Amino acid sequence: MLRLGIVDFDSSHCVEFTRRINGIGVPDDQCVDGGRVVLGWPGTSEMAPERIEGFRPEIETLDVDLVGDPSEMLGQIDAALILSLSGTPHLDRARPFLEAGLPVFVDKPMACRFEDAREMFRLAEEADVPFFSVSAMRFCEEVISFCDNRSSLYGTVHGAVSFGPAWRAEGNPGLFHYGIHPVEVLFSVMVPVADRDGDSR
Template sequence: MTEADRTETDRTSGETIDRTSRETINKTTKDKIDKNASRPLVRQAPIRLAMLGMVDGNGHPYSWSAIFNGYDPEEMKRCPFPGIPAYLDKKSKHSLRIGGAQVTHIWTDDPEDAVRVAKASLIPNVASRPEDVIGKVDAVIVATDKGHEHVERCRPFVEAGIPVFVDKPLVDNEHDLRTFASWIGQGKPILSSSSMRYSKEFAPYRKSTHNLGKVRFATITTPKSWERYGIHALEAIYPIFGPGFVSVRNTGTAERNVVHIKHVSGADIVVAAHADMYGSFGLLQLCGTAEHAFVPFQDTFYSFKAQLQSFIDYLRTGIRPFPFSETAELMKMIIAGIRSREQDGREIALSEIGPDLHDLQEGKRCRK
């Protein structure tokens, strides 16, 4: 985050505003508006949740359900993702669970997966169809990470007025982003994020990069595909730089994405998303005019729990943990990265992709 990003000149008065002061003012104003306008989405205690969907390479139904319900250690040993019991076993029963909420229902694409997850993560009800949970739960979690599927996975619950948390990325194409923006404009309670937004390792730099001077360049790494895992890298850096990403250029391939992103502050960010780079997830480098920082991501459990807690807080208060415009800007970067790669590395301006970020306010319809 650069000095230009930390300070700006007020166009009407010429007054220089420190970023911290500006954000404090904005947050105070936002909190007043939210507290006056918002009300709890769920009053039921405990909150009843449905965990919906399971796709290849994604074990969130196991881990996320365990963070709410606890788990059976013997059954969890059979989890096909060995990293999940490895980090769950390091937590005490006291520190593992989020209070005041329980996963009461599960449905997965393969019915056999639902039975296995239910046994491991102590879920009492297995649904035959996702829609069967309507009227039986207070909110749903769509635990899949294929953005092109999310509109249809979410539609029954959005139309029923049930709050929805959607795993990252929310979408991977412009048409679906417009659909979610329209739902948000109608006041539908939808939240989506990457757990990397909540990483404790990067938290000091979300608060301040003052000691680095002007941040000129940053890099971050991720394995797997740009479509499914690029959002982890992007949402890790987004709270550090803030809104104002300008363009995206992907000069890589489907298996080896090398993505150059420009920010309005003048900073350049490069994301490397290589299909087999499992040993290098979440390696963040910030290069400033005064100092530099290299920070590896490490604590998956912490990030997951904080991410899920933010959804429960949203249900209890009706106050979004961050505006939907941030999610939309992140999705535009995902879409731009795909579009650039398909167009031989053309630099794609985020302004080419709709909808207009200025229109994205909860409860306000967005221009098509």
């Protein structure tokens, strides 16, 4: 079983992900097998520092031990989840884990600068470890059902329009805060296409 560490408690995802991974307080069909959140660092927050103290006691009821610094997790976890509400600190939060050779999941938005995103991928490639960031919209039943039945129901799909919430949040400029959700749906429902060099993307 993978031992997981979570970093930053300013998003409800710290509680909701932990409930599902640790199998506490959620229906069986929402439990995720194979891992357990064992350590957490409450962290700091650019966007909602007041939320940290609200989520901290909830995390502690989910059998998670707290550390005073993310570096204390090294050697005690097998993978890290970076859950900061803002995408700005994600590179700094992910770097020590990637450099230590640990797989890392980064919550949305992955980053607020292209250079930060590219550097996280570079670090993961250099360490030869999995690195992942995604919107949960990709895994919605409606999206999966559409993709599974696309050809039989709709034939060839030549184009699509995807829209979603566009709440703007200070700390995640422009559409970074929720923009990933409709983008993930769009990339999910469109079949891969060949680029001009013939690679499938």
